Amino acid sequence: MVAVALILAFAAFIVVSFARGQIDWTTTGEYFAWPTVMRGLVNTIWISVASMVLGIVLGVACAVARGSPNPVLRAVAIFYAWFFRGTPVILQLLIWFNLALVFPHIGIPGLWQERTVYIITPAFAALVGLGLNEGAYISEIVRAGMLSVDRGQFEAAKSIGMSYFLSLRRIIMPQAMRVVIPPLGNEFIGLLKTSSLASIIGFSDLLRNAQDIYYNNAKVIELLMVAGFWYLAVVSVASIGQMGLERRFGRGYASTARR
Amino acid sequence: MTQPIVSALKVGKSFGPHPALIEVTLDVMPGEVVCIIGPSGSGKTTFLRCVNQLERIDAGALWVDGELTGYRHVGGALHSLSEAEIARQRRVTGMVFQRFNLFPHMTALQNVMEGPVYVLKRPPAEARAEASRLLGRVGLAHKMEAYPAELSGGQQQRVAIARSLAMHPKLMLFDEPTSALDPELVGEVLQVMRDLASSGMTMLVVTHELGFARDVGHRVVFMDQGRIVEIGAPAEIMNAPKEPRTRNFLRTILRGEA
Numbered sequence: 001m002v003a004v005a006l007i008l009a010f011a012a013f014i015v016v017s018f019a020r021g022q023i024d025w026t027t028t029g030e031y032f033a034w035p036t037v038m039r040g041l042v043n044t045i046w047i048s049v050a051s052m053v054l055g056i057v058l059g060v061a062c063a064v065a066r067g068s069p070n071p072v073l074r075a076v077a078i079f080y081a082w083f084f085r086g087t088p089v090i091l092q093l094l095i096w097f098n099l100a101l102v103f104p105h106i107g108i109p110g111l112w113q114e115r116t117v118y119i120i121t122p123a124f125a126a127l128v129g130l131g132l133n134e135g136a137y138i139s140e141i142v143r144a145g146m147l148s149v150d151r152g153q154f155e156a157a158k159s160i161g162m163s164y165f166l167s168l169r170r171i172i173m174p175q176a177m178r179v180v181i182p183p184l185g186n187e188f189i190g191l192l193k194t195s196s197l198a199s200i201i202g203f204s205d206l207l208r209n210a211q212d213i214y215y216n217n218a219k220v221i222e223l224l225m226v227a228g229f230w231y232l233a234v235v236s237v238a239s240i241g242q243m244g245l246e247r248r249f250g251r252g253y254a255s256t257a258r259r
Numbered sequence: 260m261t262q263p264i265v266s267a268l269k270v271g272k273s274f275g276p277h278p279a280l281i282e283v284t285l286d287v288m289p290g291e292v293v294c295i296i297g298p299s300g301s302g303k304t305t306f307l308r309c310v311n312q313l314e315r316i317d318a319g320a321l322w323v324d325g326e327l328t329g330y331r332h333v334g335g336a337l338h339s340l341s342e343a344e345i346a347r348q349r350r351v352t353g354m355v356f357q358r359f360n361l362f363p364h365m366t367a368l369q370n371v372m373e374g375p376v377y378v379l380k381r382p383p384a385e386a387r388a389e390a391s392r393l394l395g396r397v398g399l400a401h402k403m404e405a406y407p408a409e410l411s412g413g414q415q416q417r418v419a420i421a422r423s424l425a426m427h428p429k430l431m432l433f434d435e436p437t438s439a440l441d442p443e444l445v446g447e448v449l450q451v452m453r454d455l456a457s458s459g460m461t462m463l464v465v466t467h468e469l470g471f472a473r474d475v476g477h478r479v480v481f482m483d484q485g486r487i488v489e490i491g492a493p494a495e496i497m498n499a500p501k502e503p504r505t506r507n508f509l510r511t512i513l514r515g516e517a
Binding site for chain 1: 311313342343346347349350352353354356358360361362363364373374377378379419422423425426
């Protein structure tokens with residue numbers, strides 16, 4: 001009881017302080033649905049979704065390569081995860097964005113060539129940087145999911161004549177999903193927020209656009225509050241989506257209680 | 260002369276330094292029910308897994324349905340078959356596992372349809388009709404929409420038998436199909452196997468059910484320490500085993516049952 005009272009009192013104190021503090025809540029309200037903010041929100045969402053898709057594709061490929069009998073594939077997969085997990089995302093983003101310093105031109109020799117700065121826009125650098133980094137983490141998650149599936153499932157799939165890839169697609173992955181979805185949802189939620197690092201390379205995400213506004217009007221905290229609210233809102237929606245997915249892939253495990 | 264469905268010639272297999280199979284030679288003729296008995300670690304399950312190529316043999320040769328398994332003769336040398344070719348060879352045999360290994364994310368009906376639809380590429384409607392007929396045959400017409408977790412062990416094993424039959428195998432392999440079951444559920448699975456045997460299916464059964472081996476088996480193989488010790492008609496092996504090891508084993512089993 002005492003603990004609850006203390007917590008409530010502390011929460012009330014925080015709320016009151018912010019309500020009375022030097023925050024111009026009217027400005028926050030005014031910029032709440034400002035076009036620049038909305039554009040940033042849309043950019044944050046699509047870059048997160050696109051990076052996640054890229055990450056899942058790379059992560060699954062990498063996890064499958066890790067389980068492959070081919071030692072070269074295994075080594076490549078291990079190296080990939082080691083490299084991208086071993087360096088900060090922000091460093092990776094900066095390297096991608098500044099790739100033009102290393103390769104002023106890119107293209108297919110003799111066929112087509114373009115100046116690197118035209119190709120590697122902030123959006124492109126953000127997508128590749130976040131996606132590659134995400135793939136390294138997702139590969140570990142997917143691998144853990146595959147390991148969680150009973151060996152007997154592989155054997156049963158083989159015994160009805162399935163090839164390795166067909167059994168992965170039809171039997172192993174759908175079961176691994178059950179284990180993979182919760183941490184994958186976590187990754188996506190993390191990514192929604194990590195994508196704000198792309199603001200550093202000039203990608204117009206939610207945070208960057210909020211900053212652009214306060215560079216002009218000096219309403220720093222007010223606009224950070226706007227951005228904070230939208231991050232919370234998007235993450236909340238993503239959490240609900242995650243619950244739905246978990247239910248979908250829990251088929252056959254929840255038994256009768258679910259139906 | 261009919262050719263055997265399974266023909267094993269001096270098959271050897273070892274796991275590291277430990278030999279699991281030593282010079283196992285056995286022919287199984289079409290329509291025959293052969294039961295393999297023996298103590299645990301005698302190599303009987305390993306032999307079954309070699310027939311289905313879940314394990315690769317190290318020595319000797321193994322033909323299933325007239326085809327050399329796992330290898331191909333090219334100009335006097337043996338070459339390993341590709342994964343796809345091994346998958347094709349496996350389709351001749353159906354396998355029923357001790358622990359059922361049903362696909363837990365699919366209903367009974369989907370479990371049975373999976374192979375026909377995705378491996379044999381049969382139209383789903385047709386596969387569904389046959390799957391429900393097969394589930395009816397194993398007495399589970401009322402459980403088609405149930406997930407494995409909603410079924411008893413005996414029911415799961417019957418679904419697993421239907422799943423194998425859906426691939427139209429020429430040979431059914433049973434790896435201790437009743438060992439993981441509660442005693443009161445053993446009977447229903449053995450009944451399905453009896454029906455299958457009387458329908459003329461060729462069966463290779465690893466089992467501890469001596470009653471089943473005696474009633475249904477055409478021949479009984481006794482294995483110990485990776486070798487076939489004795490092969491004979493069930494009555495011969497059960498009532499008048501020639502080898503002392505067979506006698507010892509039967510005595511231990513019967514004492515356990517009493």
